[in-house]
Amino acid sequence: SGNNSDVTEPQNEFRPIPTSGLSFKATITTTSGDDTYTGIMQYDHESGNVSYASETEGQKTLTIYTSDAYYLCSTETECIKYANNQIGANSFNPDNYQYTDEDFTDFKNSAHYEGKKECPAGTCDVWKVTKDNIDTMIYLDVETMRISQVEGSTPTGSSKIVYEFMDVRVEPPANAQEINLP
Numbered sequence: 001s002g003n004n005s006d007v008t009e010p011q012n013e014f015r016p017i018p019t020s021g022l023s024f025k026a027t028i029t030t031t032s033g034d035d036t037y038t039g040i041m042q043y044d045h046e047s048g049n050v051s052y053a054s055e056t057e058g059q060k061t062l063t064i065y066t067s068d069a070y071y072l073c074s075t076e077t078e079c080i081k082y083a084n085n086q087i088g089a090n091s092f093n094p095d096n097y098q099y100t101d102e103d104f105t106d107f108k109n110s111a112h113y114e115g116k117k118e119c120p121a122g123t124c125d126v127w128k129v130t131k132d133n134i135d136t137m138i139y140l141d142v143e144t145m146r147i148s149q150v151e152g153s154t155p156t157g158s159s160k161i162v163y164e165f166m167d168v169r170v171e172p173p174a175n176a177q178e179i180n181l182p
Contacts, residue, residue: 014111017146019099023168032157042168049170050094081176120162121148
């Protein structure tokens with residue numbers, strides 16, 4: 001049968017590799033009005049631990065998330081340990097920067113292919129995904145199908161996340177003070 005009309009071109013199929021199975025470093029830049037904030041998230045696939053380092057007005061913070069607790073550090077040696085059920089105290093949610101197969105299945109319905117563009121990984125296939133009336137541009141490395149960059153706009157500004165897949169180790173600090181809030 002010489003009819004190939006039902007064969008989809010591979011670059012026009014939205015099939016990214018989930019980040020959940022890979023260790024990575026993500027640089028997250030958020031702009032709100034005239035302010036720009038940068039944070040570095042590192043995901044250690046082996047332990048499942050995540051660290052998030054940010055700086056706001058010269059004040060550095062490092063937060064480390066494990067399966068049973070999170071640690072807030074003002075310096076490398078001064079850390080406070082909180083139980084995970086107190087996570088509401090922290091505005092950063094690592095899950096927002098992890099992509100699973102379920103997320104991609106969810107995106108697939110609204111994914112629109114925008115063509116090839118330069119990206120941190122080199123050349124990427126760019127997909128526009130619309131969810132809750134917010135457009136997100138997902139840049140997929142043409143060679144690995146991993147996410148290289150995600151750009152989104154919010155009602156108040158914009159955000160850009162650049163992923164670098166590398167070996168990452170995130171260890172909870174050994175000397176943290178424990179605080180159990182009532």
